Amino acid sequence: MKAIILGADDQFRISEVAEPVPGPGEVAIRVGYAGVQYGDVLVRAGHFPIPRPFVPGFEAAGGIVAVGDGVDETRIGEQVIALVGGGAYAEVVIAPAVLAINAAGIGLRDAAGFGWVAPTAYDLINSVAGVQAGDSVLIHAAAGGVGSLAGQFAAAAGAERIVGVVGNAGQVDYARQFGYHEVLVREEFPDAVGEEKFDAILDPIGGATRVANLARLAPHGRIVVYGNIATFEPVTVSANDLLIQGQSLLTYNSNLASQINPKRLADSAARAMTLVADGSVRIDITAEYALADVETAIAHLAGGATRGKSIVHVG
Missing domain, CATH: 3.90.180.10 (Medium-chain alcohol dehydrogenases, catalytic domain)
Incomplete structure (x- = not known):
């Protein structure tokens, strides 16, 4: 073959x-x-x-x-x-x-597009960040495979405000198709959000963006790290500072999930598949x-x- x-x-x-x-x-x-x-x-x-x-x-x-x-x-x-x-x-x-x-x-073509990104986006929003009705959500890499789905899963979970961040101005209009109320370019972040705080933040970027995300986290907010697009340099976080605000820093590794508990990952994929099949998520x-x-x-x-x-x- x-x-x-x-x-x-x-x-x-x-x-x-x-x-x-x-x-x-x-x-x-x-x-x-x-x-x-x-x-x-x-x-x-x-x-x-x-x-x-x-x-x-x-x-x-x-x-x-x-x-x-x-x-x-x-x-x-x-x-x-x-x-x-x-x-x-x-x-x-x-x-x-x-x-x-x-x-x-x-169909097979859409199934290939579903891939790892759909169960990953589903788990980031629902299983890890625990987005609920009324939450405000910030999602980086909003024009990518995971980001374009995460905005839709957040909307399906009842998020009240969903803000996306993209890599360049040419991606702004594209990302707006996927449930985002506002889309920013990365060079505008974090200044463009002002003092706004978010209940959940999805961060595959790392570095200075990760530090800025922590400063924009609401009390009892959750930041979910699932990649390092910008840099693999570590970011040091004080657990004591998080505790004062009741905040959580969580990570998600879908490859590890497939090895440790594949049935759980498969269940998330099946739930995501249902939302894609019924047209709730595109x-x-x-x-x-x-x-x-x-x-x-x-x-x-x-x-x-x-x-x-x-x-x-x-x-």
Whole structure:
């Protein structure tokens, strides 16, 4: 079968490799589309210690063609979006059966856009930040895959005010489509919010932005850290200062969740899928690439040129 291989020289190449076979608790999926996500950027940059050569790709939408021991054979033929630890940029990928989420209600193309971003955005808003009716919410990277969904999930949870922050002025109008009452450019933050405080803040940025976010947190507010787009330099936070205001600093790691408690992640994905299937939340796919153009797709994401979600047409 054809697959994209990331070599030790950091180059992506299409190669012929053996078709994988599912083991116990696994399914084999013939991939129609694969989602492009930030894990691809981190792997290429060496932030994950994954041996090379490696077949990248962490989101695979397609049909189950074989199952391993312990998996119900009636799942063969089921249309799914699979959350995997690699291998999605290939004609066939192996996935844990528990993380192969039924996607019959939305179609393969949208399923690839659903990927990790939908359950991540759902958990950030509902499971971690605990957004409730009447809350005010600040969401950074509002034009990205997670951000474009998080604004919608916040609205579905009943948030009263939702403010987004984007990387440049060209993304402002785009982000406004996704439930945001106001959208700011990052260089305007935090001055443009004045003295406004927020009950929940989603922060994948880090550095000076993280420090500014802490200063804009309301009493008993929650800031959720789930990435470091700007810098990996640590930010020191005083637990005593948080305690005085009853504030919480929380983190979320979806990859770790998939390893420690995959059933819980799958449950969140299923709840997010219901909201997408009934039209409450919209996945916006803005770019589609051929398998041979995976390197370009990842470079665009790394450079901040991507809005919404990008996918790769595999077969």
